Amino acid sequence: MFSFFKKKFGGGSSAEGAPAAEPVVSVPPQSDAAAPAVVESASPALAASKEEVPAPRKSWLDKLRQGLRKTGSSIAQVFTGTQIDDALYEELEAALLMADTGVKATEFLLEDLKRRVKEGKATEPAAVRGLLIDALAELLKPLQKSLAIGASQPTVMMVVGVNGAGKTTSIGKLTRHLAEANAKVLLAAADTFRAAAREQLAVWADRAQVEIVSQEGGDPSAVTFDAVVAGRARNCDVVIADTAGRLPTQLHLMEELKKIKRVIGKAEASAPHEVLLVVDGNTGQNALNQVKSFDDALGLTGLIITKLDGTAKGGVLAAIARERAIPVYFIGVGEKLEDLQTFDAREFAQALLE
Numbered sequence: 001m002f003s004f005f006k007k008k009f010g011g012g013s014s015a016e017g018a019p020a021a022e023p024v025v026s027v028p029p030q031s032d033a034a035a036p037a038v039v040e041s042a043s044p045a046l047a048a049s050k051e052e053v054p055a056p057r058k059s060w061l062d063k064l065r066q067g068l069r070k071t072g073s074s075i076a077q078v079f080t081g082t083q084i085d086d087a088l089y090e091e092l093e094a095a096l097l098m099a100d101t102g103v104k105a106t107e108f109l110l111e112d113l114k115r116r117v118k119e120g121k122a123t124e125p126a127a128v129r130g131l132l133i134d135a136l137a138e139l140l141k142p143l144q145k146s147l148a149i150g151a152s153q154p155t156v157m158m159v160v161g162v163n164g165a166g167k168t169t170s171i172g173k174l175t176r177h178l179a180e181a182n183a184k185v186l187l188a189a190a191d192t193f194r195a196a197a198r199e200q201l202a203v204w205a206d207r208a209q210v211e212i213v214s215q216e217g218g219d220p221s222a223v224t225f226d227a228v229v230a231g232r233a234r235n236c237d238v239v240i241a242d243t244a245g246r247l248p249t250q251l252h253l254m255e256e257l258k259k260i261k262r263v264i265g266k267a268e269a270s271a272p273h274e275v276l277l278v279v280d281g282n283t284g285q286n287a288l289n290q291v292k293s294f295d296d297a298l299g300l301t302g303l304i305i306t307k308l309d310g311t312a313k314g315g316v317l318a319a320i321a322r323e324r325a326i327p328v329y330f331i332g333v334g335e336k337l338e339d340l341q342t343f344d345a346r347e348f349a350q351a352l353l354e
């Protein structure tokens with residue numbers, strides 16, 4: 001099994017810690033026992049002093065920092081005073097809630113922070129900010145995991161989400177990155193209703209020079225089934241199915257997704273290997289509700305969080321970590337190819353609070 005993304009994205013969530021030059025064995029970051037040294041060096045922030053952060057990653061990080069400023073500045077405001085007292089914690093609580101961190105994650109972070117302040121014997125509010133970065137990075141750590149390709153051929157991914165979350169755009173970018181890393185990708189346009197959605201996916205397929213299975217009207221499950229069978233016959237590394245946007249409350253449409261998942265399993269018993277939810281990070285607590293609903297219906301394996309360019313609701317990642325810790329494979333901060341990058345817990349905490 002190998003992961004393209006350490007190589008392509010030059011750092012970020014890869015917990016492997018291996019040099020970025022070659023595809024590497026993917027080790028889930030959570031499995032500290034298996035790879036302790038690796039986890040240690042996973043932070044690009046730490047690595048940055050030793051090796052150059054690649055240019056696309058750097059420009060993405062700048063955008064992420066910029067994008068999270070609306071969230072971060074109201075939290076940072078709390079640390080401009082001179083004392084660490086109840087008022088500071090109350091202000092911080094309000095700022096975290098305003099950033100859509102949610103009650104559970106906010107309570108957890110405050111408790112953890114107070115413990116860190118006590119243990120670290122911090123006396124300056126500015127130092128508390130550093131400790132909050134540590135607390136947040138630790139809370140977010142379970143979300144950090146690389147998307148691994150290659151254990152099955154093809155690796156079948158099903159991508160779901162509400163309308164306009166950024167599914168097709170994210171699939172397009174992911175496909176480009178995979179294709180550039182020499183993976184053979186086949187796309188399935190399982191949104192058989194909306195011509196524009198199919199066309200949009202076809203444009204991405206064209207740009208990445210990959211094949212696409214598409215059909216006007218008809219059954220989305222049938223299109224996906226055909227794509228998985230074709231992907232296997234053509235020795236593809238990855239098959240990605242783009243599904244039509246839907247709200248979790250549209251029960252018949254959720255049933256349709258369950259059917260697509262079942263039918264993929266009929267085409268390839270071990271598939272789908274990934275069920276990815278694309279969520280618009282700008283929707284805050286609503287994003288958390290989407291994660292819970294889609295996970296209950298489909299059993300998600302990963303998240304792609306988009307539109308973190310210009311949000312006041314960046315705290316939602318902490319809420320997800322506390323309430324439904326599904327790996328965040330990618331973060332999107334815009335519409336360009338390089339705007340989709342892997343997630344790194346400490347990097348995110350720093351981008352938010354530094």
Ligand SMILES: Nc1nc2c(ncn2[C@@H]2O[C@H](COP(=O)(O)OP(=O)(O)OP(=O)(O)O)[C@@H](O)[C@H]2O)c(=O)[nH]1
Pocket residue numbers: 161162163164165166167168169170197200244245246278306307308309332333334335339
């Ligand atoms: N600012 C910003 N815009 C994004 C990002 N990701 C996607 N978009 C834009 O969001 C809009 C919707 O993206 P799509 O990829 O069409 O969303 P979708 O989920 O496939 O939509 P449906 O097919 O309607 O379900 C497009 O205009 C994208 O360019 C992001 O990270 N940041």
